[in-house]
Every structure is written in C-alpha cells, then in structure tokens.
Amino acid sequence: MTTSVSHSSLWCLLQQRATNTPSIKELFKADPKRFDHFSASACGILLDYSKQRLDTTAKLNLLALARQQKVEERRDAMFAGEAINHTENRAVLHTVLRLPKGEQFIHNGENIAASVHQVLQQMRTFSDAVREGRWLGYTGKPIRTIVNIGIGGSDLGPQMACIALAPWSQKNLLLHFVSNVDGRHLTDALKNAEPETTLFVVASKTFSTMETLTNAKTAREWMLSHGCPDDQIRQHFVALSTNVDAAAKFGIAPENVFPFWNWAGGRYSVWSAIGLSIALYVGADHFEEMLAGAHEMDLHFQQAPLEKNLPVLMALLGVWNINFLGLQALSIAPYHQRMARLPAYLQQLEMESNGKSVTREGQRVDYATSPILFGEAGTNGQHAYFQLLHQGATIIPTDFIVVAEDDAGLPGHNQALLANCFAQSKAMALGKDISQVRAELPDVSETLLPHRVFEGNRPSSTILLDELSPKSLGALIALYEHKVFVQSVIWDINAFDQWGVELGKSLAQQLISLQPEAVKEDYDSSTKGLLKALKRAK
Numbered sequence: 026m027t028t029s030v031s032h033s034s035l036w037c038l039l040q041q042r043a044t045n046t047p048s049i050k051e052l053f054k055a056d057p058k059r060f061d062h063f064s065a066s067a068c069g070i071l072l073d074y075s076k077q078r079l080d081t082t083a084k085l086n087l088l089a090l091a092r093q094q095k096v097e098e099r100r101d102a103m104f105a106g107e108a109i110n111h112t113e114n115r116a117v118l119h120t121v122l123r124l125p126k127g128e129q130f131i132h133n134g135e136n137i138a139a140s141v142h143q144v145l146q147q148m149r150t151f152s153d154a155v156r157e158g159r160w161l162g163y164t165g166k167p168i169r170t171i172v173n174i175g176i177g178g179s180d181l182g183p184q185m186a187c188i189a190l191a192p193w194s195q196k197n198l199l200l201h202f203v204s205n206v207d208g209r210h211l212t213d214a215l216k217n218a219e220p221e222t223t224l225f226v227v228a229s230k231t232f233s234t235m236e237t238l239t240n241a242k243t244a245r246e247w248m249l250s251h252g253c254p255d256d257q258i259r260q261h262f263v264a265l266s267t268n269v270d271a272a273a274k275f276g277i278a279p280e281n282v283f284p285f286w287n288w289a290g291g292r293y294s295v296w297s298a299i300g301l302s303i304a305l306y307v308g309a310d311h312f313e314e315m316l317a318g319a320h321e322m323d324l325h326f327q328q329a330p331l332e333k334n335l336p337v338l339m340a341l342l343g344v345w346n347i348n349f350l351g352l353q354a355l356s357i358a359p360y361h362q363r364m365a366r367l368p369a370y371l372q373q374l375e376m377e378s379n380g381k382s383v384t385r386e387g388q389r390v391d392y393a394t395s396p397i398l399f400g401e402a403g404t405n406g407q408h409a410y411f412q413l414l415h416q417g418a419t420i421i422p423t424d425f426i427v428v429a430e431d432d433a434g435l436p437g438h439n440q441a442l443l444a445n446c447f448a449q450s451k452a453m454a455l456g457k458d459i460s461q462v463r464a465e466l467p468d469v470s471e472t473l474l475p476h477r478v479f480e481g482n483r484p485s486s487t488i489l490l491d492e493l494s495p496k497s498l499g500a501l502i503a504l505y506e507h508k509v510f511v512q513s514v515i516w517d518i519n520a521f522d523q524w525g526v527e528l529g530k531s532l533a534q535q536l537i538s539l540q541p542e543a544v545k546e547d548y549d550s551s552t553k554g555l556l557k558a559l560k561r562a563k
C-alpha cells in the first residue's frame with residue numbers, strides 16, 4: 026500500500042504555508058515585478074497567475090510536490106502508451122490522434138498513427154463531398170442540414186468547437202447537436218429540416234448509449250416515414266464509433282462508419298472520428314489545424330521544464346486552491362462569446378475525469394479532488410453570478426479566458442470586453458476596503474458601509490490567447506486535458522475511467538416501464554411515491 030500524498034512532509038509544509046500566505050494585495054506590494062515572476066507562455070497562450078494567492082515558497086513546494094508524485098514519469102508513461110487506465114486495462118493515447126502525418130506510433134505491434142491518418146483521410150473525403158454538394162440525399166439533392174446525435178464526449182467537444190470556429194463554417198450548412206433523450210431535443214432540431222437534405226451523424230464511442238440509440242432510431246423512422254427508401258438510408262446516416270459491428274447492426278453501411286479506438290476516452294475523443302461534425306462544418310483543413318495546435322501543446326507539456334510548463338502550473342494552482350486554501354470550486358469565464366460552451370465542455374473533462382474518491386490502489390482519499398466547475402461567457406456572467414464571486418461568503422477562484430485579437434470589427438466592442446475582463450480580475454484580487462469606501466462615499470451611513478466593501482483576495486488566472494483560431498483552440502483544449510491529467514497524478518487517482526455514471530444507468534433500466542407495480546418491494550418510498558404520483562398525473 027502506498028502512503029497517501031497527504032501524509033508527505035511536503036503536503037504538511039504546504040498546509041502550513043497556506044495558513045501564512047500573504048494576501049494578494051500584499052503579494053503585489055512586495056514584488057513590483059510579480060507579473061513577470063508569475064506568468065508563463067507557450068503555443069500562443071499566456072498564463073498570468075500573478076493574481077493567485079501564491080508566493081514563491083508555495084510555488085516551489087508545489088513544484089516539488091509534482092516531482093514527488095512523479096508527474097514527469099507518469100506523463101512519459103501516458104505518452105508511451107502504458108495501460109495507465111488500469112481499471113479498464115487501457116492505454117491513454119488521445120495524443121496519438123494529433124500526431125503529424127508520417128510519424129509512427131507502435132501500439133500492440135501496430136502503427137496506430139497510420140490508422141489515425143487513414144481515418145482522417147476518410148473524414149476528409151467525406152466532408153469534402155458533403156461541403157461541395159457532391160454527397161446527395163435520396164432525391165438527388167445536396168445535404169443542407171447536419172444533425173450530430175451523441176451525448177457526453179460525443180457531443181460536448183464537437184459542439185463547443187463548432188460554435189468557437191463558426192467564422193470558418195460553410196455558410197450553407199445548418200448544424201444541430203442532439204444529445205438529450207428528451208424527445209423535445211430531436212423534435213426541435215428537425216422542425217425545419219427536410220428529410221431529403223438531412224444527414225445524421227451518429228456519434229457514440231460504445232454504440233450502446235441509450236440516449237444516442239433512442240435518438241438515432243427515431244431519426245431513422247423519421248426518414249423512412251418521410252419517404253426515404255430503405256436502400257437510400259445509407260446516404261443519410263454515418264456513424265462514429267469504436268464499435269463498428271454495433272453500428273453495422275444498427276443498419277449503418279460499413280463504408281459510412283468512421284472508426285476510432287478504445288485508447289481514446291470519450292471526453293478525450295474530439296480529436297478522433299468524433300470530430301467529423303467539425304470537419305463537416307469548418308472543413309478538414311481547419312479540423313487538422315486544431316489537431317496541430319493540440320500537438321504543439323503536447324510537445325510543450327513533454328518538453329518544457331515544470332516551472333514553465335503551462336499544464337503543470339495550472340494543475341498546481343488548482344491543487345493549491347483546492348487542497349491548501351480550501352477553495353473547492355472553479356469558475357470558467359471565457360470573455361469570448363464563441364467560447365460560450367467551453368465551461369460545459371470542461372465540466373465533463375474535469376469532473377468526469379477527476380471526480381473520484383479512491384486512489385489508484387483503491388484507498389479512500391482524505392483530500393478533495395476535482396473542482397466543482399461552472400461558468401458562463403463574459404460579460405454575461407458579470408450580470409448574473411459574479412456578485413457571489415465578489416462578495417459571497419464562499420471564495421471561488423476563476424479562470425478568465427480572453428482573446429487579444431478583435432475579429433468582430435465593431436468599434437468599441439472588443440475594448441469594452443477586454444476592459445471588463447481585466448477589471449473583474451483586478452476587483453476580485455484587490456477589492457475595496459472600508460476606508461476606500463468611506464473616502465469615495467462620505468455620505469454613506471455606517472450601516473450601509475459594509476455592503477459596499479469588497480474583501481478582495483479572491484484568486485484568478487488570466488489565460489490570454491493571441492487569437493481564437495482552430496490551432497489555438499486545439500492548444501487550449503489540450504492545455505486543460507493535460508492540466509487534468511497532472512492533477513490526477515498528484516491526487517493519485519485514475520482520470521480515465523468513469524464508473525460513477527453506471528449505477529444511475531442501470532437503475533434507469535429497472536425503472537423504464539415507470540409502473541409502480543414493476544418496482545421491487547424493497548425500493549425506497551420516494552421512488553415508489555414518485556411513480557404513483559406520476560401515474561395519477563397522467
């Protein structure tokens with residue numbers, strides 16, 4: 026049995042440091058060049074972590090903690106294809122999905138990098154045909170509407186990326202993402218779609234997910250009921266899956282199945298065939314630029330010293346906030362409207378990966394793990410939940426994500442956006458104390474004064490991208506992927522399984538008839554009561 030990281034002397038040192046850490050205001054006062062000392066950049070991304078409540082001693086001890094936990098060795102094991110997802114006995118090789126053409130990667134005796142590029146070519150051929158109007162529906166018309174049917178990793182990544190990369194999109198293609206088993210989702214997507222020009226992209230790693238199969242089955246019935254002949258269905262359905270047999274059994278023509286492999290986890294699969302909707306929407310060239318951006322970040326993660334390594338630094342900041350300052354949540358504030366779905370994407374990436382409570386050896390951890398993550402595009406979030414971020418009794422660190430380039434070209438807008446972003450992090454870090462409030466508002470009564478005070482000392486990082494492009498988006502996503510991995514190494518948990526989603530799935534199967542009589546006698550009274558109430562309401 027390995028000793029828990031929380032019993033190491035470094036952990037204790039960090040705990041002590043946390044209780045003695047100066048405030049962010051004091052840290053800035055003590056070091057006029059704090060920005061230079063607490064920022065780093067790579068791959069067109071600047072990480073400013075000077076507004077974190079972290080001093081040099083804590084930083085050095087955190088870096089030592091990373092070394093103690095063997096972050097570099099575990100990283101190399103991941104890149105080498107060792108079965109680090111030990112509960113499923115699988116390698117974790119999403120990084121191979123973004124290797125440049127011509128590179129080799131031998132796994133189980135096979136050059137999987139070559140297989141990856143074969144599928145990329147298949148994706149290119151197909152997406153070109155659809156985009157150029159050469160792929161025809163059953164009445165001979167080109168495709169106008171694409172419906173991506175998938176959930177979790179088979180939805181969030183492509184959806185987030187398509188929204189982010191909209192300026193590169195094919196203007197005459199309409200794209201919908203349908204994930205929810207709630208029939209309203211599919212109904213709404215199909216409301217204005219014409220069967221003869223609609224293409225369904227059924228995305229499911231396992232091809233066994235109830236939501237996706239239910240939606241795909243209904244979509245096929247919709248096609249048939251609108252006159253699509255059985256033998257033409259192949260023009261309207263493609264599948265993205267590791268389970269090629271199940272896709273074929275479902276009735277998808279074998280040449281319309283875009284395969285990927287078990288060593289790419291669902292929430293790490295946007296780089297695989299799961300990215301087909303991205304290639305369809307913005308073109309294969311741009312999808313491959315996204316892969317190139319991620320690959321650049323992979324190299325940075327592998328090669329940069331830990332002190333300058335963006336994923337490592339971001340991981341350590343999270344560990345510091347969560348485990349030592351006791352700040353369990355993380356708000357994600359992308360100051361870019363097209364990154365509005367990034368928080369949802371990161372929710373799965375972070376919380377499904379590191380929402381674990383046993384170590385790799387199965388011992389219960391005695392420390393917190395994944396942050397509770399949420400967020401909204403700025404400036405919208407400012408007018409909703411930022412009140413709590415500024416004055417709430419709970420302190421929530423924030424990642425501000427902002428883009429320097431102004432590609433909207435509307436006078437004044439970008440200036441206002443960036444000014445707001447920088448103002449928010451400044452306000453959170455430095456606040457406004459009672460003497461400042463008094464000086465500014467001499468007429469405000471003593472009883473009202475506390476309501477106008479901002480404690481400050483609320484940590485944040487600012488992640489500044491030169492531009493939002495396919496390449497920089499790829500680098501940004503890979504940055505968060507590796508951050509999550511490094512945290513899992515420090516916490517000694519497996520970031521690549523997700524057993525926690527299974528119980529609910531199997532209970533739903535037992536309850537599927539929704540009949541009170543069908544539930545077992547030993548069912549809890551709440552479930553029984555709800556089923557009875559449902560029957561009465563119908």
Ligand SMILES: O=P(O)(O)OC[C@H]1O[C@H](O)[C@H](O)[C@@H](O)[C@@H]1O
Pocket residue numbers: 176177178179228229230231232233234237291292377523526
């Ligand atoms: O792609 P699929 O096999 O359909 O899986 C879709 C999603 O559902 C599962 O329950 C997992 O929690 C996710 O990690 C996965 O991305």
